[in-house]
Amino acid sequence: MHPRSLVGYEPDDWVPRCVGGSRLPILNHGLVTHGYYLRATDPREQVTEVVRRFHLARYFTPFTRCMACNGALIPVAKKEIAHRLSPETSRHVDDFRVCSSCNKVYWQ
Numbered sequence: 001m002h003p004r005s006l007v008g009y010e011p012d013d014w015v016p017r018c019v020g021g022s023r024l025p026i027l028n029h030g031l032v033t034h035g036y037y038l039r040a041t042d043p044r045e046q047v048t049e050v051v052r053r054f055h056l057a058r059y060f061t062p063f064t065r066c067m068a069c070n071g072a073l074i075p076v077a078k079k080e081i082a083h084r085l086s087p088e089t090s091r092h093v094d095d096f097r098v099c100s101s102c103n104k105v106y107w108q
């Protein structure tokens, strides 16, 4: 079910009210359990604001998904991908993962 049909507001109705600084009517609807009025205008700051507001950092699982295709990252032995590494990376890094979908190599 699309959120707009759930609460009866069109997304275009949200923006002018948001710009005007008043509360969004959608946040007053009983079916919306996790609404929040963003204060930041910069998209990156908005992400930070939402993560802090809803305590989402505990759900982050970095280094588990491919940034290119969202495939699962699986540990791989350095010797198996050594031919794909630069000498500098090979010299300083020992922990590698490879994407199970696109085969991209990651390290941390």
Ligand SMILES: [Zn+2]
Pocket: 066, 067, 068, 069, 070, 071, 099, 100, 101, 102, 103, 104
């Ligand atoms: Zn991938």
